[in-house]
Amino acid sequence: xxxxxxxxxxxxxxxxxxxxxxxxxxxxxxxxxxxxxxxxxxxxxxxxxxxxxxxxxxxxxxxxxxxxxxxxxxxxxxxxxxxxxxxxxxxxxxxxxxxxxxxxxxxxxxxxxxxxxxxxxxxxxxxxxxxxxxxxxxxxxxxxxxxxxxxxxxxxxxxxxxxxxxxxxxxxxxxxxxxxxxxxxxxxxxxxxxxxxxxxxxxxxxxxxxxxxxxxxxxxxxxxxxxxxxxxxxxxxxxxxxxxxxxxxxxxxxxxxxxxxxxxxxxxxxxxxxxxxxxxxxxxxxxxxxxxxxxxxxxxxxxxxxxxxxxxxxxxxxxxxxxxxxxxxxxxxxxxxxxxxxxxxxxxxxxxxxxxxxxxxxxxxxxxxxxxxxxxxxxxxxxxxxxxxxxxxxxxxxxxxxxxxxxxxxxxxxxxxxxxxxxxxxxxxxxxxxxxxxxxxxxxxxxxxxxxxxxxxxxxxxxxxxxxxxxxxxxxxxxxxxxxxxxxxxxxxxxxxxxxxxxxxxxxxxxxxxxxxxxxxxxxxxxxxxxxxxxxxxxxxxxxxxxxxxxxxxxxxxxxxxxxxxxxxxxxxxxxxxxxxxxxxxxxxxxxxxxxxxxxxxxxxxxxxxxxxxxxxxxxxxxxxxxxxxx
Amino acid sequence: xxxxxxxxxxxxxxxxxxxxxxxxxxxxxxxxxxxxxxxxxxxxxxxxxxxxxxxxxxxxxxxxxxxxxxxxxxxxxxxxxxxxxxxxxxxxxxxxxxxxxxxxxxxxxxxxxxxxxxxxxxxxxxxxxxxxxxxxxxxxxxxxxxxxxxxxxxxxxxxxxxxxxxxxxxxxxxxxxxxxxxxxxxxxxxxxxxxxxxxxxxxxxxxxxxxxxxxxxxxxxxxxxxxxxxxxxxxxxxxxxxxxxxxxxxxxxxxxxxxxxxxxxxxxxxxxxxxxxxxxxxxxxxxxxxxxxxxxxxx
Numbered sequence: 049x050x051x052x053x054x055x056x057x058x059x060x061x062x063x064x065x066x067x068x069x070x071x072x073x074x075x076x077x078x079x080x081x082x083x084x085x086x087x088x089x090x091x092x093x094x095x096x097x098x099x100x101x102x103x104x105x106x107x108x109x110x111x112x113x114x115x116x117x118x119x120x121x122x123x124x125x126x127x128x129x130x131x132x133x134x135x136x137x138x139x140x141x142x143x144x145x146x147x148x149x150x151x152x153x154x155x156x157x158x159x160x161x162x163x164x165x166x167x168x169x170x171x172x173x174x175x176x177x178x179x180x181x182x183x184x185x186x187x188x189x190x191x192x193x194x195x196x197x198x199x200x201x202x203x204x205x206x207x208x209x210x211x212x213x214x215x216x217x218x219x220x221x222x223x224x225x226x227x228x229x230x231x232x233x234x235x236x237x238x239x240x241x242x243x244x245x246x247x248x249x250x251x252x253x254x255x256x257x258x259x260x261x262x263x264x265x266x267x268x269x270x271x272x273x274x275x276x277x278x279x280x281x282x283x284x285x286x287x288x289x290x291x292x293x294x295x296x297x298x299x300x301x302x303x304x305x306x307x308x309x310x311x312x313x314x315x316x317x318x319x320x321x322x323x324x325x326x327x328x329x330x331x332x333x334x335x336x337x338x339x340x341x342x343x344x345x346x347x348x349x350x351x352x353x354x355x356x357x358x359x360x361x362x363x364x365x366x367x368x369x370x371x372x373x374x375x376x377x378x379x380x381x382x383x384x385x386x387x388x389x390x391x392x393x394x395x396x397x398x399x400x401x402x403x404x405x406x407x408x409x410x411x412x413x414x415x416x417x418x419x420x421x422x423x424x425x426x427x428x429x430x431x432x433x434x435x436x437x438x439x440x441x442x443x444x445x446x447x448x449x450x451x452x453x454x455x456x457x458x459x460x461x462x463x464x465x466x467x468x469x470x471x472x473x474x475x476x477x478x479x480x481x482x483x484x485x486x487x488x489x490x491x492x493x494x495x496x497x498x499x500x501x502x503x504x505x506x507x508x509x510x511x512x513x514x515x516x517x518x519x520x521x522x523x524x525x526x527x528x529x530x531x532x533x534x535x536x537x538x539x540x541x542x543x544x545x546x547x548x549x550x551x552x553x554x555x556x557x558x559x560x561x562x563x564x565x566x567x568x569x570x571x572x573x574x575x576x577x578x579x580x581x582x583x584x585x586x587x588x589x590x591x592x593x594x595x596x597x598x599x600x601x602x603x604x605x606x607x608x609x610x611x612x613x614x615x616x617x618x619x620x621x622x623x624x625x626x627x628x629x630x631x632x633x634x635x636x637x638x639x640x641x642x643x644x645x646x647x648x649x650x651x652x653x654x655x656x657x658x659x660x661x662x663x664x665x666x667x668x669x670x671x672x673x674x675x676x677x678x679x
Numbered sequence: 680x681x682x683x684x685x686x687x688x689x690x691x692x693x694x695x696x697x698x699x700x701x702x703x704x705x706x707x708x709x710x711x712x713x714x715x716x717x718x719x720x721x722x723x724x725x726x727x728x729x730x731x732x733x734x735x736x737x738x739x740x741x742x743x744x745x746x747x748x749x750x751x752x753x754x755x756x757x758x759x760x761x762x763x764x765x766x767x768x769x770x771x772x773x774x775x776x777x778x779x780x781x782x783x784x785x786x787x788x789x790x791x792x793x794x795x796x797x798x799x800x801x802x803x804x805x806x807x808x809x810x811x812x813x814x815x816x817x818x819x820x821x822x823x824x825x826x827x828x829x830x831x832x833x834x835x836x837x838x839x840x841x842x843x844x845x846x847x848x849x850x851x852x853x854x855x856x857x858x859x860x861x862x863x864x865x866x867x868x869x870x871x872x873x874x875x876x877x878x879x880x881x882x883x884x885x886x887x888x889x890x891x892x893x894x895x896x897x898x899x900x901x902x903x904x905x906x907x908x909x910x911x912x913x914x915x916x917x918x919x920x921x922x923x924x925x926x927x928x929x930x931x932x933x934x935x936x937x938x939x940x941x942x943x944x945x946x947x948x949x950x951x952x953x954x955x956x957x958x959x960x961x962x963x964x965x966x967x968x969x970x971x972x973x974x975x976x977x978x
Contacts, residue, residue: 349693
């Protein structure tokens with residue numbers, strides 16, 4: 049019923065009915081030429097959501113930037129950024145809102161160009177339906193395949209294939225049938241099952257709200273009719289899952305666990321397990337501002353208390369006791385790489401899924417997927433917008449479900465630890481079993497006891513700096529001086545280790561990352577043995593030095609920055625390496641073909657251009673004495 | 680059993696707020712006193728109940744707000760026992776920056792954008808909640824829920840972080856900050872329905888009443904105090920008006936209306952042929968002005 053006909057008295061009834069409507073989130077994909085923006089403009093227009101002042105602004109913009117001559121250019125209504133309007137393309141996802149008598153809709157208008165794949169993924173990640181738009185004159189194009197692939201990867205189950213511009217092919221049924229058959233054949237291979245094909249003209253309004261009299265051969269629903277009635281699978285009947293987001297402790301008597309329900313439902317008295325620790329517990333109350341709740345379902349953000357006193361913190365997951373989910377620390381995953389800097393296998397990244405944050409390292413990709421042809425290709429790394437399959441290894445076990453089963457517990461992002469950028473989106477395929485059969489052996493003697501009989505305090509001295517800066521000379525002298533005063537030590541030298549333990553590694557960014565990971569592990573073993581461990585490695589990347597610091601522990605890690613200018617190191621060139629690097633004989637040489645990221649807050653910075661090795665070694669011993677490591 | 684769309688929106692907004700409190704050092708909630716702020720505050724109280732709000736509210740006072748807004752602000756803070764910070768750009772005040780002599784553009788820049796940046800820096804807030812919605816305006820429709828801002832509080836629309844599912848990256852460089860929009864996916868209608876459903880208090884100016892106004896360039900401006908200079912031939916008239924959106928009174932247009940209950944307001948809104956921001960004079964300075972202001976640090 050039209051709002052205008054409702055008296056205010058009936059209107060309260062109308063409002064109550066309106067409140068009961070559910071929400072459908074969908075995306076539109078296709079390029080500007082396919083009429084995507086025209087279609088969205090049409091949907092907004094048909095649901096009377098374009099206001100007069102917006103139309104006035106649109107008319108003004110159409111004259112300035114428009115591509116439709118005298119007519120209103122609906123694309124300008126949707127493309128909101130200045131650079132999008134200038135270039136006539138969609139760069140980032142825009143969210144639009146409209147409603148009909150039956151449903152509310154949020155449509156994410158996603159960019160079609162390959163370079164903005166990450167933005168399309170952003171839009172698709174929260175949608176449960178996708179409208180894939182095709183120009184009837186062109187049929188299925190490479191980008192149709194690419195969009196469908198991304199939609200399938202993000203787990204969208206319902207597809208509307210909108211064959212647009214039917215008015216330009218004389219509303220020809222044969223064209224429609226041909227495209228439909230082609231698309232279904234291709235899409236079913238991607239696992240897309242619920243596909244509705246609708247012939248439309250966004251410009252003229254055919255089959256949008258009412259069935260078109262130009263296509264009497266088409267009997268199925270109109271676009272709006274389909275969007276209003278399509279049943280969206282809900283996870284409310286699945287088993288209960290909730291990540292603990294924040295612990296609410298206003299006073300000593302109250303301990304509430306807050307989070308948003310990822311699937312299923314919960315009520316007081318329900319038996320749960322707390323993962324990854326696998327403790328049993330019972331839900332006591334569902335506490336809410338308006339009074340305790342009798343039950344809560346997927347999508348609700350709740351605060352609950354437990355009968356048992358358990359130590360639960362952010363990152364724990366509450367699951368149904370009868371139907372818990374798995375726990376693991378190594379996974380095969382699919383990754384979509386989203387920044388220009390390529391992935392570095394072996395490097396640590398921050399792994400964030402719904403309220404679980406952990407550190408992880410990536411293996412080399414098993415393959416990458418050409419998203420235009422769907423072929424699997426060999427790959428050493430993934431770069432911007434590339435998709436590939438890769439093993440991820442976490443520093444702790446987490447509760448999870450496969451992405452296929454639950455988007456909330458199977459999707460994750462990777463964050464660069466130095467730039468803090470979101471570098472990848474990930475999808476858990478399955479857990480790798482190799483870790484679950486290895487159990488840590490408890491030891492009877494620990495670092496403390498081993499160090500005690502040596503009468504010393506173990507520590508790692510991590511020397512970093514350019515090749516030829518003098519790291520090894522200084523480290524050597526420091527060890528000699530330590531030895532003279534009866535301290536047990538071990539020097540791990542970059543060049544020496546590369547002859548043995550690390551002889552299989554190259555000098556690429558990921559080869560260097562793995563080099564440092566191994567050496568950090570060895571240094572940790574040495575410290576556990578009670579030794580003062582000196583590490584002399586170029587270690588050019590902040591990320592790996594941070595990883596080493598984290599592994600060994602901040603308390604026992606001293607970063608010593610041996611600084612010299614590139615010019616001075618190159619002038620010295622003891623090993624003749626700079627000369628070779630300049631001649632192009634050595635690739636990826638730090639300072640020339642490969643960057644050196646200087647430490648920001650080293651424990652000690654040594655300027656070797658005006659300090660002798662002897663003086664430098666004394667500076668290091670001075671620091672150790674100041675810290676109480678030596679007398 | 681299924682959630683209604685309002686329940687779903689509520690669940691999402693509360694999740695966003697808790698994520699910020701769990702991961703960020705020193706958050707603050709921007710409180711503009713308008714209907715969206717009232718909804719955002721109500722959601723925050725629900726999110727952290729039974730604890731008190733784990734962050735303060737910050738109001739940027741241009742000194743040109745409607746007096747009823749200031750009353751409402753102080754009453755709300757007192758009633759709910761909230762920590763409220765009020766900040767004005769003292770230098771701007773000293774220089775007498777006002778919307779009449781300096782134009783809406785300079786005035787907004789000094790008294791709102793610059794004031795906001797000064798306040799965030801003064802208290803070292805590294806994250807600020809704002810009540811903006813994506814349906815309000817074209818560039819807002821493009822912004823992420825967690826929006827990273829540079830050292831100078833600037834938004835870089837071409838280089839936004841991907842934001843997938845409901846996983847938010849709260850990590851940032853030391854000098855960067857976050858703006859968080861928990862109401863991103865709400866529409867104007869959702870806001871009104873939620874106010875109605877949850878019985879949320881709002882500033883009385885949203886309800887129609889007899890108020891003194893003058894018509895200027897087609898916009899009805901209310902004479903909230905005696906600081907509004909009348910132009911030659913302008914005569915204040917008592918009109919039955921209300922406001923769809925609230926800001927600084929000389930820059931906020933009223934609409935003629937008799938809607939004095941929530942259902943009447945919603946009814947009128949559904950029949951309206953203009954968008955709510957039409958009453959805001961600052962948006963129309965140039966056609967990408969919101970994007971430009973956001974790039975300069977505006978909310």
